[in-house]
Amino acid sequence: MKRSPILGAYAVAYLLFLYGPILILPLFAFNDSRIVAFPLSGFTTQWFGEMWADANLRKALGNSLIIALSTATISTALGIFAARSSVRYRWPGKAVVMGMIMVPLVLPEMIVAMALLVVLLTIGVPLSIFTIILGHVLICMPFAVAILTSAFQSLDKSLEEAALDLGETQISTFQLIVLPLVMPGILSAFLITFTISIDEFIIANFLGKGDPILSVYIFGQFRFPAKVPSMLALGTLLVLFSICMLAIAEYFRRRGIAKTGGKDSGGFL
Amino acid sequence: MAKTPSQEAKTGWLLISPPAIYAVLLLAAPLATVLIYSVMTGGRGVVGLPFTLQNFTDLVQKPVYLSVMQRSLLVSLLVTLTTVVLAYPIAYFVSFHVSPSKKALWLFLITIPFWTSYVIRVSLWRTILGYNGIVDSSLIGLGLTDEPVNILSNGITSMIITLAHAYAPFAVLPIFVSLEKVDRSLLEAGQDLGESRLMTFIRVTLPLSMPGVIAAVLIVFIPTVGDYVTPELIGGGKVPLIANMIETQMLKLQNRPVGSAIAVAAMLVVGIVSVVFVLLNRRFIGGSK
Amino acid sequence: MTSEKPTMIEMRDVHKYYGDYHALRGINGTIRAGEFFSLLGPSGCGKTTLLRTIAGFEDISGGMIMIDGKNMAGVPANVRPTNMVFQSYAIFPHLTVAQNVGFGLRRDPRPKAEKQREVDEALEMVGLKGYGNRAAHALSGGQRQRVALARALILKPKVLLLDEPLSALDKKMREQMQMELIKLQRQVGITFILVTHDQEEALVMSDRIAVMFEGGIAQLADPETLYRRPNSRxxxxxxxxxxxxxxxxxxxxxxxxxxxxxxxxxxxxxxxxxxxxxxxxxxxxxFRPETLTILFENQQAVDRESMATVEEVVYYGDMTYYDVRIDGMTSPVRISMRNVFGRPVLDIGNRARVAWSPGALVLFR
Known part of the structure; x- marks a missing residue:
């Protein structure tokens, strides 16, 4: 490898820029001052207590978990159908249909949210946690489809034929061969969609009826300077949680590739 | 089990139908509705006939709309430029100067921040850039300035910093992928033919990585055009962008036709920019062969 | 050679279309019980498609395939009396070697111990005794192939289908497996159908060979006839x-x-x-290169003799290939000579006497 000190220094600076704000989270979450500014004044865990004492936060967390679990389950299930169909079968109109399913990836989220909102209001569907789930599934499904498509693609078609050849039916082949081999992909799709749903703001803000949702709650609280330290405490926990989920998802994705004897061809994006 | 093509197509359709129906009902239908609303007449809380293009002519003629659209485009373009220019060297570094076994780790490091809460990241910049915030207190502490700089009071600058940070990983990955595809022996050939390292980069590497740069431009530009959170939190609602204007029209003023027209206009802008860049991409790919 | 054996597979005017593409264009032929049969041809000739229609992975668009006297129309792969060894071997990566081999016995109602014994016997037959508990993904290419063989043979199929099973192995391993496959086939007595693009492999292993071009069988014969009396250029x-x-x-x-x-x-x-x-x-x-002989100084031709000029010499150690122009010919012909002791290797430009026989010639018209 060639060594280039200038590029190396730039890379470090870039990572500092990327991680700077995230490193500030724990720094000031444990800082014994309500004002978020240097110099640091001492160690405290009071912000974590203050954060947890807020009943609204606990309610928001509960709602967010319901939304994220439902979203992850539904979008992963729909993703399995879409990925299986597009990888394994040839059918006319595939490009158009798959394009439509993936389009939320390249559409500003605000437009998706507003279009959905207008229709829901017009046909008189009352806004609730359920409507947030509807919107979240829409934007999470493309991620699930992308992850699952690569999982199904690394599955050798002749494995299924071998199972059929050895006397199994289509259904038992799916259970005995396909499902176990794509399971890491399914788990990783579930974790990723869960993480996206927990963090999502725009749909949670506009398609809900005012029930507290984690991201909306954080958005509101940051407007009050007095609440910022406890939000930093909450942010610290959320970032830790996200990184754990990601690491687990990446672990499963790699194990899936190792299992099927494929080659690693990149990460989630 | 053996299948004739039509049997296979039937199975494929059967499997795709749940996600496809979901996307039709909850995405295609709403987008179509917005499209139709945008050419209807409306006022506060009502949508009606006749069909008209008035909403669109208003967008171009009335300064209220036009200034927001222009500002949005300006911010998006500046963010895209900043992000891509900052991302190129890091993508180049990871592709050319990091040993293959460590590349995955570097990419993982670069993508992690993207997966943490967007609202939290944006909010953090508020506390970092704000009056007597982290930047101000650091600068004063270091004796570089006496007065708080309060970058946050400059809405557009702080929005650009925030958005450039938020979308950084989006720009690195596509550039990295295209750099990885550059055949290393071409570079050696370039130097073998007497080019300097810099000239090899300009004449070989840079053109070959253009598809990645163009993908990066699109992938950053599209979401920033529709960003809602940053103008609200960083701009304090005082420098609204397209997304905020859509909200105002749709919800606060209850004028759905105008709101829809803005949404359609935003999609058109995204569409036109995408097409232009995809065409540019074709030219580069065509030119490099 | 094997004409007294009964028919195992009969193909009558088999056609296969993929959309507009005519992959199989009227295949006719019989494969006999217990024979080692090969489908040989260049890639894209339809040999793998034909194998997959026999296995039941592809429907046929016209004609009929009978296996052991039964029409296979509408019979799915999982109930046909055939088993397949896949080109990629298709070893289930999440199962052990024994679980792979015993996969087809899952629906077998016999007691577990009995099935276990059968798995052990199958492993022993392919030379993998004691490998049962290994993880499948940790096997070498040759071992994977043996597992695939054992897994297919344990169900005692009437026909074993092999889709280019040796193409992924290196040359030495391939030659060894060829011999083992021949022995195995004689031992179990099952009809083997091998798909290959390697003419040498087909000649070495098969009782009979169907040579395929562009979706049709060009010639179906035993190896010697194919080699000595090919029916077309x-x-x-x-x-x-x-x-x-x-x-x-x-x-x-x-x-x-x-x-x-x-x-x-x-x-x-x-x-x-x-x-x-x-x-x-x-x-x-x-005429084949080895049917011509360059004569020693005092050697006499058995049949006919012509004078020739050496134009090119390629020395291979055990063999020498000569391009010689026989007097009266407008282009040179190739002759292969074994380098037996005492025979000098000729040089370019040398004159030589060439012996040949009308009986070794084939006329294409």
């Missing part, structure tokens, strides 16, 4: 090397054909040496 070209010389049919009387050709002059050929339909114009004669 295309088949002759695909199997081994053959020299071709333009020739003119002078007279056809009964079973005898009189031919005039460059260099060889006027020769009379038996009917069995003559391919194609009688009476057609434009013909050539063909």
């Amino acid at each position: 295309q088949v002759a070209d695909f199997i081994g090397t053959m020299n071709f010389m333009p020739a003119k049919i002078v007279a056809e009387t009964g079973d005898l054909v009189e031919v005039d050709s460059q260099g060889f002059g006027h020769v009379t050929l038996q009917g069995s040496q003559c391919m194609g339909t009688p009476g057609s114009n434009g013909s050539s004669i063909g």
Whole structure:
């Protein structure tokens, strides 16, 4: 490898820029001052207590978990159908249909949210946690489809034929061969969609009826300077949680590739 | 089990139908509705006939709309430029100067921040850039300035910093992928033919990585055009962008036709920019062969 | 050779279309019980498609396939009396070796211990005794192939289908597995159908070979007939090397054909040496490089003899390949000579006496 000190220094600076704000989270979450500014004044865990004492936060967390679990389950299930169909079968109109399913990836989220909102209001569907789930599934499904498509693609078609050849039916082949081999992909799709749903703001803000949702709650609280330290405490926990989920998802994705004897061809994006 | 093509197509359709129906009902239908609303007449809380293009002519003629659209485009373009220019060297570094076994780790490091809460990241910049915030207190502490700089009071600058940070990983990955595809022996050939390292980069590497740069431009530009959170939190609602204007029209003023027209206009802008860049991409790919 | 054996597979006018693409164009032929049969041809000739229609992975668009006297129309792969060894081996990566081999016994109602014994026997048969608990993904290429064989044979199929099973192995391993497969086939007595693009492999292993081009069977015969009496220039070209010389049919009387050709002059050929339909114009004669001999100083030709000039010499150690121009010929022909002790290797430009025999010639018309 060639060594280039200038590029190396730039890379470090870039990572500092990327991680700077995230490193500030724990720094000031444990800082014994309500004002978020240097110099640091001492160690405290009071912000974590203050954060947890807020009943609204606990309610928001509960709602967010319901939304994220439902979203992850539904979008992963729909993703399995879409990925299986597009990888394994040839059918006319595939490009158009798959394009439509993936389009939320390249559409500003605000437009998706507003279009959905207008229709829901017009046909008189009352806004609730359920409507947030509807919107979240829409934007999470493309991620699930992308992850699952690569999982199904690394599955050798002749494995299924071998199972059929050895006397199994289509259904038992799916259970005995396909499902176990794509399971890491399914788990990783579930974790990723869960993480996206927990963090999502725009749909949670506009398609809900005012029930507290984690991201909306954080958005509101940051407007009050007095609440910022406890939000930093909450942010610290959320970032830790996200990184754990990601690491687990990446672990499963790699194990899936190792299992099927494929080659690693990149990460989630 | 053996299948004739039509049997296979039937199975494929059967499997795709749940996600496809979901996307039709909850995405295609709403987008179509917005499209139709945008050419209807409306006022506060009502949508009606006749069909008209008035909403669109208003967008171009009335300064209220036009200034927001222009500002949005300006911010998006500046963010895209900043992000891509900052991302190129890091993508180049990871592709050319990091040993293959460590590349995955570097990419993982670069993508992690993207997966943490967007609202939290944006909010953090508020506390970092704000009056007597982290930047101000650091600068004063270091004796570089006496007065708080309060970058946050400059809405557009702080929005650009925030958005450039938020979308950084989006720009690195596509550039990295295209750099990885550059055949290393071409570079050696370039130097073998007497080019300097810099000239090899300009004449070989840079053109070959253009598809990645163009993908990066699109992938950053599209979401920033529709960003809602940053103008609200960083701009304090005082420098609204397209997304905020859509909200105002749709919800606060209850004028759905105008709101829809803005949404359609935003999609058109995204569409036109995408097409232009995809065409540019074709030219580069065509030119490099 | 094996004509007394009963029919195992009968194919009658089998067609297969993929959309507009005509992959199989009227396949006819029978495969006999207990024979080692090969489908040989270049890639894209339809040999794998034909194998997959026999296995039941592809429907046929027309015609009929019978296995052991039963029409296979509408019979899915999982109930056909065939089992397959896949090109990629298709070893289930999440199961152990024993679980892979015993996979097809899952629905077998016999007690577990009995099934376990059968798995052990199958592993022993393919030389993998004691490998049962290994993880499948940790096996080498050759071991994977043995597992695939054991897994297919444990169900005692009437026909074993092998889709280019040796193509992923290196040369040495491939030659070893060829021998093992032949022994295994004799031991179990099951009909083997092998798909291969390697003509040498097909010649070495098969009782009979179907040579396929462009969706049809060009010739179906035993290896010796295929090699010595190919029925078309295309088949002759695909199997081994053959020299071709333009020739003119002078007279056809009964079973005898009189031919005039460059260099060889006027020769009379038996009917069995003559391919194609009688009476057609434009013909050539063909002969294998080893049917010509460059004579020693005092050696006498058994049959005919011509003078020639050496134009190219390629030395291979055990063999030498010569391109020689026989007097009267407009282009050189290739001769392969074994380098037996005492025989000098000739140089370019040398004159040589070449022995040949009309019985080794084949006429294509």
